[in-house]
Amino acid sequence: MDNETYTHTDSPSDVISVPHGLEDTQIQEWLESLDSVLESSGPEVAAEILERLRAHATVAGIDLPFSANTPYANTIPARLEPLFPGDQQLERRIKSLIRWNALAMVVRANRVEHNIGGHISTYASAATLYEVGFNHFFRGRSEEFEGDTVYFQGHAAPGMYARAFLEGRISPQKLENFRRELKTGGGLSSYPHPWLMPDFWEYPTVSMGLSPLMAIYQARFNRYLEDRGLKPVTDAKVWAFLGDGETDEPESLGAITLASREKLDNLIFVVNCNLQRLDGPVRGNGQIIQELESAFRGARWNVIKVLWGSEWDPILERDTEGLLVKRMGELVDGEYQKLVVSSGAYVREHFFGSDPRLLALVEPLPDEALRRLRLGGHDPRKVYAAYKAAVEHRGGPTVILARTIKGYGLGEAGEGKNVTHQQKKLNEDELKEFRSRFGIPLNDNDCVEVPFYRPAEDSIELQYLRTRREALGGYTPKRSVRSKPLVADHDELFREFFDGSEGREVSTTMAFVGMLRKMLKDPEIGKLVVPIVPDEARTFGMESLFRTVGIYSSVGQKYEPVDVNTLLYYKEAKDGQILEEGITEAGSMASFIAAGSAYATHGINTIPFFIYYSMFGFQRIADFIWAAADMRTRGFLLGGTSGRTTLSGEGLQHQDGNSHVLALSVPNLYAYDPAFAYEIAVILQDGIRRMYKDGESIFYYITVMNEPYAMPAMPGDVKDGILKGMYRYRKATNPKSKLRAQLFGSGAILNEVLRAQEILETKYGVAADVWSVTSYKALYNDGNEVERLNRLHPGDKPRVPYVSQCLADAPGVLVAASDYLKTLPNMISKWMPRRLASLGTDGFGRSEGRASLRDFFEVDSRFITLATLHELHSDGKIEKSVIDRAIKDLGINTEKPNPVIS
Numbered sequence: 001m002d003n004e005t006y007t008h009t010d011s012p013s014d015v016i017s018v019p020h021g022l023e024d025t026q027i028q029e030w031l032e033s034l035d036s037v038l039e040s041s042g043p044e045v046a047a048e049i050l051e052r053l054r055a056h057a058t059v060a061g062i063d064l065p066f067s068a069n070t071p072y073a074n075t076i077p078a079r080l081e082p083l084f085p086g087d088q089q090l091e092r093r094i095k096s097l098i099r100w101n102a103l104a105m106v107v108r109a110n111r112v113e114h115n116i117g118g119h120i121s122t123y124a125s126a127a128t129l130y131e132v133g134f135n136h137f138f139r140g141r142s143e144e145f146e147g148d149t150v151y152f153q154g155h156a157a158p159g160m161y162a163r164a165f166l167e168g169r170i171s172p173q174k175l176e177n178f179r180r181e182l183k184t185g186g187g188l189s190s191y192p193h194p195w196l197m198p199d200f201w202e203y204p205t206v207s208m209g210l211s212p213l214m215a216i217y218q219a220r221f222n223r224y225l226e227d228r229g230l231k232p233v234t235d236a237k238v239w240a241f242l243g244d245g246e247t248d249e250p251e252s253l254g255a256i257t258l259a260s261r262e263k264l265d266n267l268i269f270v271v272n273c274n275l276q277r278l279d280g281p282v283r284g285n286g287q288i289i290q291e292l293e294s295a296f297r298g299a300r301w302n303v304i305k306v307l308w309g310s311e312w313d314p315i316l317e318r319d320t321e322g323l324l325v326k327r328m329g330e331l332v333d334g335e336y337q338k339l340v341v342s343s344g345a346y347v348r349e350h351f352f353g354s355d356p357r358l359l360a361l362v363e364p365l366p367d368e369a370l371r372r373l374r375l376g377g378h379d380p381r382k383v384y385a386a387y388k389a390a391v392e393h394r395g396g397p398t399v400i401l402a403r404t405i406k407g408y409g410l411g412e413a414g415e416g417k418n419v420t421h422q423q424k425k426l427n428e429d430e431l432k433e434f435r436s437r438f439g440i441p442l443n444d445n446d447c448v449e450v451p452f453y454r455p456a457e458d459s460i461e462l463q464y465l466r467t468r469r470e471a472l473g474g475y476t477p478k479r480s481v482r483s484k485p486l487v488a489d490h491d492e493l494f495r496e497f498f499d500g501s502e503g504r505e506v507s508t509t510m511a512f513v514g515m516l517r518k519m520l521k522d523p524e525i526g527k528l529v530v531p532i533v534p535d536e537a538r539t540f541g542m543e544s545l546f547r548t549v550g551i552y553s554s555v556g557q558k559y560e561p562v563d564v565n566t567l568l569y570y571k572e573a574k575d576g577q578i579l580e581e582g583i584t585e586a587g588s589m590a591s592f593i594a595a596g597s598a599y600a601t602h603g604i605n606t607i608p609f610f611i612y613y614s615m616f617g618f619q620r621i622a623d624f625i626w627a628a629a630d631m632r633t634r635g636f637l638l639g640g641t642s643g644r645t646t647l648s649g650e651g652l653q654h655q656d657g658n659s660h661v662l663a664l665s666v667p668n669l670y671a672y673d674p675a676f677a678y679e680i681a682v683i684l685q686d687g688i689r690r691m692y693k694d695g696e697s698i699f700y701y702i703t704v705m706n707e708p709y710a711m712p713a714m715p716g717d718v719k720d721g722i723l724k725g726m727y728r729y730r731k732a733t734n735p736k737s738k739l740r741a742q743l744f745g746s747g748a749i750l751n752e753v754l755r756a757q758e759i760l761e762t763k764y765g766v767a768a769d770v771w772s773v774t775s776y777k778a779l780y781n782d783g784n785e786v787e788r789l790n791r792l793h794p795g796d797k798p799r800v801p802y803v804s805q806c807l808a809d810a811p812g813v814l815v816a817a818s819d820y821l822k823t824l825p826n827m828i829s830k831w832m833p834r835r836l837a838s839l840g841t842d843g844f845g846r847s848e849g850r851a852s853l854r855d856f857f858e859v860d861s862r863f864i865t866l867a868t869l870h871e872l873h874s875d876g877k878i879e880k881s882v883i884d885r886a887i888k889d890l891g892i893n894t895e896k897p898n899p900v901i902s
């Protein structure tokens with residue numbers, strides 16, 4: 001998107017600037033006649049006339065400049081505002097108390113622990129936006145009603161804690177330990193983290209840009225559940241609160257057309273437009289609100305601007321010529337920020353002073369009144385009007401652009417200043433001023449101690465607050481797991497995959513798709529399975545599912561698909577099960593998160609299977625995966641076409657040799673690189689049990705490949721080994737040999753290892769056992785855990801890492817090969833009885849066939865053979881001449897380029 005298009009020169013005020021030769025009286029006449037139409041026939045007729053005029057002008061050859069903007073004014077005029085249903089005075093009192101406690105928790109935390117951080121100014125700017133929501137809109141989750149979903153702006157977390165403190169849901173001790181979670185009795189996490197506060201936070205929002213996108217897909221997933229009959233149709237809403245600076249993140253606006261395309265009128269964005277981000281103004285030289293308005297209007301959202309508070313209404317009313325609205329549209333945000341920190345006299349001179357007629361409008365008002373002209377986002381009546389319009393809007397999503405002041409109420413301590421985002425400490429005078437401004441009942445002496453303040457349990461404030469929440473169905477945010485555990489063990493479902501393919505060559509992807517197909521038919525989990533693909537179903541051979549379970553479409557299929565005469569036609573359906581997301585891994589991941597957390601959000605055990613090109617997973621959307629982990633999302637990520645040498649042809653940007661290394665970083669993610677169908681079946685069955693029967697907050701990453709080979713039957717009961725990360729797949733047939741080796745392979749490279757085993761045996765007399773390493777991550781975590789326990793419990797009988805247990809009696813040299821970085825085998829080598837030689841695919845991929853790629857990366861059976869012989873030579877077991885002969889026999893080019901740096 002070209003930012004230039006949205007600079008302030010494109011603002012509507014310029015569009016309506018008076019051209020040469022046009023008399024003021026002419027404008028006046030047009031405006032008056034529009035007013036009279038409005039009065040006599042209402043806004044719809046007025047809009048129709050304007051639309052016809054525009055069409056007429058176009059036909060007449062008038063070149064009307066395009067603008068998706070409306071004037072820099074409130075979308076809802078004062079005369080159309082609904083009555084505010086609450087007790088405004090009391091709500092202000094409650095809000096003030098929350099403001100105080102939110103500030104107190106940050107100031108106190110930083111007094112106790114220098115630089116512990118925390119944010120005051122974000123909540124200060126957004127307090128009214130939240131309080132109107134809490135008192136009138138956000139519905140809690142209960143048995144009767146699923147409740148609304150609210151994504152709170154991460155940096156406003158202190159406000160949510162302070163409210164929960166008034167509600168009696170968070171103890172003073174916890175408040176005291178804000179950002180000091182490890183203190184006795186617990187504390188509060190800096191931002192919304194369901195992992196850390198699983199009874200409170202539902203959605204992690206602090207990595208900017210993730211929550212807007214997640215909210216869109218959440219709203220869409222809610223519809224999916226309804227259309228598939230998995231939950232009743234309700235009018236529950238998804239609210240997402242974001243910062244205006246946050247909208248710079250590409251993810252924030254990246255999916256807004258999906259929301260309008262899907263007509264998500266269950267979705268409401270509230271953008272807290274304080275015109276500032278961390279370092280300074282969001283658009284000092286432009287107008288972020290107008291920029292966002294045109295982006296959202298262009299995407300066909302319902303845009304409601306809440307810019308000016310009620311104090312402006314009488315002035316606007318006096319302005320019959322539209323001069324004030326025009327003036328409002330002229331200033332760039334940097335100038336508006338300046339007005340916030342300036343005196344009333346300055347506002348008079350620099351804002352109204354541009355035209356004597358404007359000055360006349362505010363002549364009766366003293367300077368102090370000018371300084372206190374509120375912005376819309378701080379006026380509960382305006383905010384209420386916007387929210388009401390938003391929840392009543394039908395046919396599409398709504399975004400509310402609310403103007404606020406960053407650090408509102410902090411005065412000299414940081415209201416509207418560039419440094420305000422970082423403000424964590426207030427001096428005594430600043431604290432007293434804040435106390436007085438918001439009427440907190442603390443005397444000067446007490447106030448400077450910044451105590452938490454909670455009125456008596458039976459105070460009218462707390463009674464009001466409780467009554468409002470009861471009326472709205474209970475407290476929020478509140479996270480609870482509402483789903484019932486699954487009961488079946490699914491032995492029957494997975495058993496057939498333990499038998500192998502009887503010589504038929506299939507890839508692990510095909511094997512997985514076979515399992516998926518079976519799972520979709522299962523009486524218990526069939527309906528719960530949510531297959532998710534980002535335009536890659538054909539790549540993974542899943543097109544047969546199009547027909548059998550259908551692709552979800554909220555409008556069904558309005559066309560006859562071009563391939564209707566074929567067996568596997570492209571079937572879209574309102575109750576379709578597959579989420580075919582188009583080319584968006586981020587969007588697909590957001591669907592994965594919505595489906596994988598439905599056990600908590602909706603009490604429904606949906607089981608997402610998100611299958612994608614593995615290179616475009618961790619590498620591209622790792623932050624979403626991290627958020628999924630924080631959110632206790634359950635489900636299976638399938639890295640398809642994985643392996644740097646197994647995906648032939650596609651080259652450098654596609655061939656994944658990294659994802660298993662990146663997967664190491666996500667604590668509650670189980671990562672597997674299986675070689676055979678039965679391994680996948682064991683992992684899936686156990687995963688479903690752990691997540692959906694035992695309720696563990698874990699999820700899975702499984703890489704699957706597109707190389708076809710015969711799938712063997714499970715060699716005895718190796719389930720435990722598969723899950724723990726390794727098991728002996730094939731013993732040497734010549735164990736009496738003096739030359740011994742243990743070979744470790746994973747994924748498709750296991751076949752290379754098996755070939756090497758044969759070569760070693762037949763050509764060099766080496767007896768090698770072959771191990772399938774299904775999860776280096778699991779072995780690594782186990783080894784570290786054992787080390788840790790031994791360190792902490794020196795008196796206990798030392799525990800032995802699983803790797804060491806496996807290899808206790810395994811003789812010979814050790815060689816590992818995988819399609820991933822060499823660091824994977826290396827990181828478990830310290831628990832092996834002897835030195836390990838690692839082969840892997842460090843370096844950039846190439847467009848080539850598998851054989852050439854495996855030669856290039858030195859991971860094929862020849863290199864595994866060579867590595868084994870070399871290890872044996874290093875141990876003095878064989879002569880160098882054997883290696884020389886092998887290099888020749890195997891056709892290895894010793895002068896080939898190093899794949900890591902070429």
Ligand SMILES: Cc1ncc(C[n+]2csc(CCOP(=O)(O)OP(=O)(O)O)c2C)c(N)n1
Nearest residue numbers: 122206207208243244245246272276277278
């Ligand atoms: C992805 C990401 N990048 C950077 C940050 C650091 N950060 C925290 S708050 C902030 C500024 C927020 O500005 P805005 O979105 O306008 O919110 P406000 O506090 O003004 O309401 C930044 C850059 C972050 N949290 N996430």
Ligand SMILES: [Mg+2]
Nearest residue numbers: 244245276277
């Ligand atoms: Mg901001």
